[in-house]
Amino acid sequence: MNYNDDALVQTSAILQEDILDEQQLDQLWSAALGEIEIQVSRPNFVTWFKNSHFVNKKGNTAYVGLPNNFAKEWIENKYSKVVLGALRTLEQSIMKVEFSVAGAKGAPAKMTRTAPRPEERQASFPEFKIDPETGLNPRYSFNSFVVGKSNELAYAAASAIVEEIGKKYNPLFLYGGVGLGKTHLVQAMGNEITARYGGKVRVKYTPAEKFTNDVIWAIKNKRMETIKEKYRLIDVLILDDIQFIAGKHATEEEFFHTFNALHESNKQIIISSDRPPKFMPDLAERLRSRFEGGMIVDISYPDYELRYAVLKTKAQERGLNLTEEVFGQLANKIQRTLRELEGILNKIQFHQRVKHLEITPAVIDEILAEILQEPTRSINPNVVIRAVADSFEISVVDLIGSSRKRELVGPRQIAMFLLRDMLDLSYPNIGDRIGKRDHTTALYAFEKIAEEINRNQVLNQKILTIRELISKE
Ligand code: ADP
Numbered sequence: 001m002n003y004n005d006d007a008l009v010q011t012s013a014i015l016q017e018d019i020l021d022e023q024q025l026d027q028l029w030s031a032a033l034g035e036i037e038i039q040v041s042r043p044n045f046v047t048w049f050k051n052s053h054f055v056n057k058k059g060n061t062a063y064v065g066l067p068n069n070f071a072k073e074w075i076e077n078k079y080s081k082v083v084l085g086a087l088r089t090l091e092q093s094i095m096k097v098e099f100s101v102a103g104a105k106g107a108p109a110k111m112t113r114t115a116p117r118p119e120e121r122q123a124s125f126p127e128f129k130i131d132p133e134t135g136l137n138p139r140y141s142f143n144s145f146v147v148g149k150s151n152e153l154a155y156a157a158a159s160a161i162v163e164e165i166g167k168k169y170n171p172l173f174l175y176g177g178v179g180l181g182k183t184h185l186v187q188a189m190g191n192e193i194t195a196r197y198g199g200k201v202r203v204k205y206t207p208a209e210k211f212t213n214d215v216i217w218a219i220k221n222k223r224m225e226t227i228k229e230k231y232r233l234i235d236v237l238i239l240d241d242i243q244f245i246a247g248k249h250a251t252e253e254e255f256f257h258t259f260n261a262l263h264e265s266n267k268q269i270i271i272s273s274d275r276p277p278k279f280m281p282d283l284a285e286r287l288r289s290r291f292e293g294g295m296i297v298d299i300s301y302p303d304y305e306l307r308y309a310v311l312k313t314k315a316q317e318r319g320l321n322l323t324e325e326v327f328g329q330l331a332n333k334i335q336r337t338l339r340e341l342e343g344i345l346n347k348i349q350f351h352q353r354v355k356h357l358e359i360t361p362a363v364i365d366e367i368l369a370e371i372l373q374e375p376t377r378s379i380n381p382n383v384v385i386r387a388v389a390d391s392f393e394i395s396v397v398d399l400i401g402s403s404r405k406r407e408l409v410g411p412r413q414i415a416m417f418l419l420r421d422m423l424d425l426s427y428p429n430i431g432d433r434i435g436k437r438d439h440t441t442a443l444y445a446f447e448k449i450a451e452e453i454n455r456n457q458v459l460n461q462k463i464l465t466i467r468e469l470i471s472k473e
């Protein structure tokens with residue numbers, strides 16, 4: 001297979017001479033952002049990567065421009081590994097990333113091109129056209145939401161609510177694993193309501209993390225009144241990823257009051273979560289019973305047809321031409337979440353536009369092989385074990401120990417499953433690490449979990465959450 005070598009030689013030649021034009025830099029950066037988006041939570045992604053852009057590449061160093069010092073420090077400390085990883089999967093000649101405040105003093109002195117104004121760059125990346133008033137992003141619409149078996153009930157509930165705000169299904173509690181379309185659907189509701197009722201209905205979309213930050217800020221600055229005003233003057237409140245507030249008492253308390261105030265005056269409340277209320281052990285009982293008084297619907301894992309349809313829609317949105325065979329191949333291989341489909345389309349687009357490769361099934365195989373091996377590169381068994389322990393709130397010592405307590409059996413089996421599935425460790429090795437068991441125990445655990453995932457939605461989601469924890473390491 002020589003397409004790759006040719007392309008690499010070609011690309012590194014281009015990159016060494018630094019003659020990537022602006023459009024190519026844009027493509028590279030938006031492909032990298034697609035990759036980064038998969039790895040960091042959406043609120044963080046939007047907060048920190050907004051207005052970022054690719055300034056230049058010199059030798060093996062990539063220069064990334066950020067709007068201010070605050071973002072620069074934050075990304076340097078928290079996300080430099082993620083950024084480098086994302087760039088390297090696209091362009092292996094990049095070994096180092098440097099961040100600068102674009103246009104300010106610290107910018108690389110020898111920049112051969114001036115950094116474009118942030119607004120220009122934003123245009124190529126629709127993620128950031130968020131309305132500051134409503135928090136809504138116009139890219140999410142009912143139109144672009146593809147309906148299949150796994151989300152049809154959620155879609156039906158969402159459509160019904162938009163027809164009669166506050167009267168039907170209040171609150172709506174929508175749950176499902178990561179990357180299955182919750183944010184898309186709740187945002188689409190907000191956009192549809194705004195389009196229909198214009199300024200008459202005030203919509204507010206808030207990630208729960210942001211709500212929490214608001215409450216913390218208000219407590220610190222003794223400005224609780226501000227919060228009350230801000231959230232209670234709303235007609236439709238959309239709180240995304242409510243699992244973030246579970247167990248945070250002050251935030252729950254404030255949300256409870258906001259919830260009641262809105263609910264009593266028939267304002268619509270829309271909530272999303274990565275799990276149903278009954279599986280949120282930290283959630284205050286009174287909130288749980290409020291949620292259970294409304295409509296609870298789930299979005300589950302997409303089947304082949306839905307994956308195929310979403311791929312086609314997204315490719316079309318990007319003007320990306322792929323053959324039916326390639327769509328089929330992708331829908332077959334990428335099974336977990338719809339968000340991953342987006343990441344892979346970014347990559348394909350980059351290969352096609354910048355590297356000028358014809359996207360054949362063989363090229364897709366190469367891209368998939370790269371993607372599918374990525375997560376295992378930086379993780380090790382201890383990371384997996386710690387993530388499982390954390391997510392069940394048990395200690396690592398208990399998890400890998402040999403106590404026969406019943407509540408440890410499940411977590412141990414999951415740890416064994418993940419060690420095999422993600423790291424391909426041998427069964428004797430796994431047995432040795434977890435509970436000092438022999439290889440048959442590990443083998444049994446792997447097969448049991450692998451089989452049960454297909455039937456047990458809750459288990460499946462739990463494992464996806466753990467995988468996400470691991471991939472953030
Ligand atoms: P979640 O909030 O559940 O983690 P998102 O709403 O962020 O997931 O969805 C992840 C990606 O998949 C988004 O880019 C979204 O547009 C896309 N997506 C999810 N479901 C659908 C769907 N039914 N049709 C089209 N795109 C979808």
Ligand code: MG
Pocket residue numbers: 042179182183184240241
């Ligand atoms: Mg979401």
